[in-house]
Amino acid sequence: MSFFRLPRPLFVLVLTVGLFIWTALVLTEPQLAQNAAKSMRSKPAPAARPAKGKPQIETEPLGAVVGTPWKGLPPIRETTDQIMKREQAQLKRSPKQVESEEHEPRYPDRSKLPQSGDAPATASWPPRPKAEVVRSFAPQAVGTTFAGPTLTDTGAFPPDTMGAVGPTQFLVGVNGRIRVYDKATGAPGALNSSTNTFFSSVRNGSGTSDPRVRFDRLTNRWFIIIINVSTPNRVLLAVSDGPTITGSTVWSFFFFLHSDVLPAGEETCLADYPTLGIDAKALYIGVNQFCGAQQTFSGTTAFVVNKSTLLAGSLVVTAFRGLTGGGSGAGPATPQGVDNFDPNANVGYLIGTDNASLGRLVVRRISDPGGIPSISPNIFLTVPATSNPITVRHFGNTGSGGQAGRLDGLDDRLFAAHLRNGRIWTAHNIGVNLAGVADTLTATRNGSRWYEIDVTNPTPTLVQAGTLFDSNPESDINTAVNFWIPTVMVSGQGHMAMVACQAGGNATINAVIAGRLATDDLGTIGAPTQFTVNTSNSYNPTGDSGFFRPRRWGDYSYVSVDPMDDMTMWGIQEFCHANNSYRVDVVKIMAPPPPSITGCTPASVTAGQASVTVTISGSASLGEAFFEPGPSFAKHLTVQFTGGITVNSVTVVNATTLSVNLSTVGAQIGSQGVLITNPDGQSRSVSGILAVIQPNPTVTQFYPVASTTGKTITITGTNFVNGNTQVFFGGANLVPATSVTVVNGTTLQAVVPASGTGATNINGFLTIRVPGLTDATTAGFAANAPDPGNPTAIFPEFVLWGDTNGDGMFATSDVSLTRAFLLAQATPTARQFLAANVVPANANGSRGDGLPLASNDFAFLRAVSFGQATF
Numbered sequence: 001m002s003f004f005r006l007p008r009p010l011f012v013l014v015l016t017v018g019l020f021i022w023t024a025l026v027l028t029e030p031q032l033a034q035n036a037a038k039s040m041r042s043k044p045a046p047a048a049r050p051a052k053g054k055p056q057i058e059t060e061p062l063g064a065v066v067g068t069p070w071k072g073l074p075p076i077r078e079t080t081d082q083i084m085k086r087e088q089a090q091l092k093r094s095p096k097q098v099e100s101e102e103h104e105p106r107y108p109d110r111s112k113l114p115q116s117g118d119a120p121a122t123a124s125w126p127p128r129p130k131a132e133v134v135r136s137f138a139p140q141a142v143g144t145t146f147a148g149p150t151l152t153d154t155g156a157f158p159p160d161t162m163g164a165v166g167p168t169q170f171l172v173g174v175n176g177r178i179r180v181y182d183k184a185t186g187a188p189g190a191l192n193s194s195t196n197t198f199f200s201s202v203r204n205g206s207g208t209s210d211p212r213v214r215f216d217r218l219t220n221r222w223f224i225i226i227i228n229v230s231t232p233n234r235v236l237l238a239v240s241d242g243p244t245i246t247g248s249t250v251w252s253f254f255f256f257l258h259s260d261v262l263p264a265g266e267e268t269c270l271a272d273y274p275t276l277g278i279d280a281k282a283l284y285i286g287v288n289q290f291c292g293a294q295q296t297f298s299g300t301t302a303f304v305v306n307k308s309t310l311l312a313g314s315l316v317v318t319a320f321r322g323l324t325g326g327g328s329g330a331g332p333a334t335p336q337g338v339d340n341f342d343p344n345a346n347v348g349y350l351i352g353t354d355n356a357s358l359g360r361l362v363v364r365r366i367s368d369p370g371g372i373p374s375i376s377p378n379i380f381l382t383v384p385a386t387s388n389p390i391t392v393r394h395f396g397n398t399g400s401g402g403q404a405g406r407l408d409g410l411d412d413r414l415f416a417a418h419l420r421n422g423r424i425w426t427a428h429n430i431g432v433n434l435a436g437v438a439d440t441l442t443a444t445r446n447g448s449r450w451y452e453i454d455v456t457n458p459t460p461t462l463v464q465a466g467t468l469f470d471s472n473p474e475s476d477i478n479t480a481v482n483f484w485i486p487t488v489m490v491s492g493q494g495h496m497a498m499v500a501c502q503a504g505g506n507a508t509i510n511a512v513i514a515g516r517l518a519t520d521d522l523g524t525i526g527a528p529t530q531f532t533v534n535t536s537n538s539y540n541p542t543g544d545s546g547f548f549r550p551r552r553w554g555d556y557s558y559v560s561v562d563p564m565d566d567m568t569m570w571g572i573q574e575f576c577h578a579n580n581s582y583r584v585d586v587v588k589i590m591a592p593p594p595p596s597i598t599g600c601t602p603a604s605v606t607a608g609q610a611s612v613t614v615t616i617s618g619s620a621s622l623g624e625a626f627f628e629p630g631p632s633f634a635k636h637l638t639v640q641f642t643g644g645i646t647v648n649s650v651t652v653v654n655a656t657t658l659s660v661n662l663s664t665v666g667a668q669i670g671s672q673g674v675l676i677t678n679p680d681g682q683s684r685s686v687s688g689i690l691a692v693i694q695p696n697p698t699v700t701q702f703y704p705v706a707s708t709t710g711k712t713i714t715i716t717g718t719n720f721v722n723g724n725t726q727v728f729f730g731g732a733n734l735v736p737a738t739s740v741t742v743v744n745g746t747t748l749q750a751v752v753p754a755s756g757t758g759a760t761n762i763n764g765f766l767t768i769r770v771p772g773l774t775d776a777t778t779a780g781f782a783a784n785a786p787d788p789g790n791p792t793a794i795f796p797e798f799v800l801w802g803d804t805n806g807d808g809m810f811a812t813s814d815v816s817l818t819r820a821f822l823l824a825q826a827t828p829t830a831r832q833f834l835a836a837n838v839v840p841a842n843a844n845g846s847r848g849d850g851l852p853l854a855s856n857d858f859a860f861l862r863a864v865s866f867g868q869a870t871f
Contacts, residue, residue, distance in 0.1 A: 063377040064367065065320065067304065068262040072315035075252035076201040080190050080245060086200065087193040104555075105272060105290035108297050108327065110358070110411050111388035111440060119359025119385040123436030123447070124523030125465040130435045132524060133466055139526045139623050140497055140515040140569075143588030146186025148572065149177040151581045156209075157544040158408075158552040158574070161485075161584045164560040165570040166215040166222065167243050167634070170586050172572065173211035173224055180245045181586070183570070190247045199226060199236045202255040206230040210555075212276035215243070217563040218343055219311060223278060225285065231270045231295075232259040235285060235303065239310060254315045258287065261303060261319040268292050271301065273555070277337025277417065279345045281370035282307050284337030286350055299324040300335050302350050304366055304373045320375045323350075323364065330356040331378050332364060334413035338424060341561075346370070349455065351417050351424060358412070358440070359385045361451070363424075363460050381453060381460050386412050387431045387438040389446040391550045392482045394503040394576075396538020399546050407503065407539070408550035409446055409484055415556045416487045422456035423463060427498060429484035436469040444477040445470050448486035448500045448514075450525070464522040468498065468514050478505040483512070483528065485573075489559035492566035492629050494518030497589045498525070499557050499571030508534040509582075511573035513589055517623040531587045532575040541580040559589070565679035566629035567591040592623035593682040595656045597674065597689065604691035608719070609664045611648060614690065616674065618656040625655035627678050635679035643668035643692060667692045695719045696774040702766060706782035707752050710738070715748040717768065717776065726769040729753060729762035729781065755783045 154176035163172035206228035271287035324331030332352030348366035389409035399405020431443025447469030512528035577583035595618030673687035728734035737750035
């Protein structure tokens with residue numbers, strides 16, 4: 001687009017109102033008045049020089065052109081509140097928005113261009129039967145939708161539909177209106193301004209048009225560009241200071257007069273239809289140049305804006321002019337800057353349809369975009385045959401005969417482009433026949449063509465292409481549904497989503513989504529799903545009669561990926577929401593949910609483990625998948641088990657398999673369920689998928705080690721289950737304890753049963769049993785032996801020097817006692833131990849009558865004193 005042209009009946013009135021508004025703005029906007037007073041072009045700063053020793057042309061492809069960076073003026077900064085204060089003042093002066101037609105300079109008629117000789121006549125690549133190009137299923141569901149600005153809000157034909165999603169908000173930028181919404185509720189936020197008011201500090205008193213909006217996930221900033229409509233005109237830029245737009249958000253406003261950027265030139269031209277791509281190093285802006293008094297199309301230009309300097313408060317721009325070598329030369333028509341999320345990207349891209357032929361795209365690489373940029377020669381890519389779109393028939397058109405009142409199909413320009421994993425995804429609308437094949441002479445409908453292009457090698461290659469079109473065999477040119485003004489985006493999962501408009505002679509004007517899964521057959525796309533509701537409204541606005549040219553519609557749309565989860569996509573598109581009016585609506589495009597959960601391996605785990613890994617499996621039929629976007633995102637895939645199981649980590653093995661590391665310390669015994677939630681909030685759950693089982697019991701020690709019938713012994717160990725742990729005495733035949741008390745999970749008390757000989761012999765072993773688990777058996781119990789007496793302190797709260805394993809007992813393997821108080825006992829009543837180099841605590845034996853023992857002497861203990869405790 002270029003500038004606003006009012007319908008003749010309103011011209012005098014609007015001119016009068018416009019002069020009044022302009023005068024008021026100058027009087028109330030100091031910065032605008034200052035800019036108007038300095039209406040001369042900004043003087044170009046000296047060109048930035050290459051860093052010493054830095055290779056330049058030697059590193060570039062043959063035929064590349066090295067640019068000359070140019071430095072502009074520093075930014076003007078304003079808060080949202082300051083902008084809105086000015087907006088409120090403007091509304092008091094002129095509360096009604098005047099409708100006006102956004103008039104573009106006349107683009108060349110591309111319908112007469114030759115078809116590239118190598119372009120195959122097919123609706124898809126690789127070629128497929130017509131019935132397989134548009135599949136019957138819709139792989140992505142419509143989520144949240146909310147209403148954006150209307151014709152009443154914007155006053156512009158067309159809106160130039162544009163908007164992008166951020167962490168918590170969706171920012172809409174259309175002709176005449178910039179407004180932010182809460183993305184969860186659709187409620188308007190702190191910013192709701194006309195584009196002229198928003199950019200008033202840098203627009204030099206001229207009207208604004210053709211907004212582009214991006215949220216840059218790499219810097220957590222919002223970027224907005226737009227042009228003013230003087231000749232030569234300015235490119236205006238706004239950058240936020242953070243990810244959430246509030247009243248205190250600070251916006252930095254920059255501008256450059258397109259003809260000033262080195263190499264200076266094209267002074268008589270209007271730089272129209274700016275495109276925008278953003279990557280780690282730069283902003284890429286492509287424009288169409290319309291020059292001279294007649295504003296004749298004269299070719300295309302690209303501008304590379306250094307992103308790091310922009311964020312630091314300095315505008316550095318490099319221009320590459322004459323990309324098509326003139327109005328009819330080969331090269332990228334309407335060059336689209338290419339978005340790229342890769343933080344390590346050091347090469348940028350522009351892409352467009354070939355200005356000189358159909359069936360061919362053109363790629364231009366930008367090397368060193370964050371330093372001294374250079375641009376490659378044209379790199380041509382043959383694609384399936386294309387053609388110029390036809391004007392769009394629509395339900396209720398009151399135009400009288402011929403093409404009167406139809407909607408503008410524009411031309412075959414690309415509408416946006418995005419680079420992901422070395423592949424550029426882009427789309428445009430073309431005229432096609434009933435088979436979806438481009439047909440310059442007999443097109444009966446418009447289809448939306450999309451491409452996936454591999455740019456990892458010096459020569460780009462077409463991976464796949466497809467076309468969304470009406471394949472109903474009963475439809476003809478009057479009844480066929482048109483799909484036009486498409487934009488595509490690809491998610492972190494590799495799924496593609498498209499938004500487009502649809503209309504036909506019997507079809508109301510609505511907006512649709514369509515898409516494909518990463519696993520779909522090449523060249524195919526799912527059936528469209530309508531996300532707007534227009535069952536009977538017709539579009540015949542008096543401000544845009546469609547008599548001299550088609551009614552304006554578009555001029556573009558956009559799909560963005562949610563920066564929180566890298567899987568949800570958000571589209572914005574135009575439709576007829578009421579008679580003779582349009583509205584732009586926002587749609588949340590849902591990724592497929594997680595797969596159905598089918599199993600867990602192993603199916604059971606033992607309680608008490610700090611780390612154990614299980615594999616969860618699922619099944620998918622329509623793209624269902626587990627997805628983890630990575631550590632740089634705020635939202636992640638989560639796995640939650642019931643029963644106190646803790647998840648340590650989750651690894652996505654593939655779309656239907658997870659590896660989950662668990663802790664079962666403190667987990668409940670029994671069958672447990674799981675809830676798996678993707679980053680976008682969609683989840684799957686199943687009960688009873690994993691059993692937590694009691695671990696086998698173990699025995700650490702028991703005391704006393706000798707006892708008689710009816711006496712109680714204390715057993716310590718692990719994994720004792722209250723009410724379900726049994727104790728047996730004896731070896732060959734197990735004799736159950738008279739009674740068992742589980743004090744806690746590590747302590748038992750068992751009453752010694754009656755003993756005898758043979759089958760009832762209880763001498764020698766203790767066995768601890770939890771049904772269903774492995775027994776724990778320990779030797780050393782002596783039945784019917786003299787009772788060594790009860791301890792006077794809790795055993796084994798104290799251990800003796802020389803007790804090498806800390807079990808509170810002595811054996812012949814326990815050696816090298818260095819200090820102890822020993823009481824000699826003639827009769828062996830405790831375990832034997834080896835006393836090596838033992839001496840009394842003091843010479844006079846005042847503590848317990850300690851007796852000096854020589855090395856290798858054996859002693860049998862009745863009790864041992866250690867510190868203040870006696871055993």
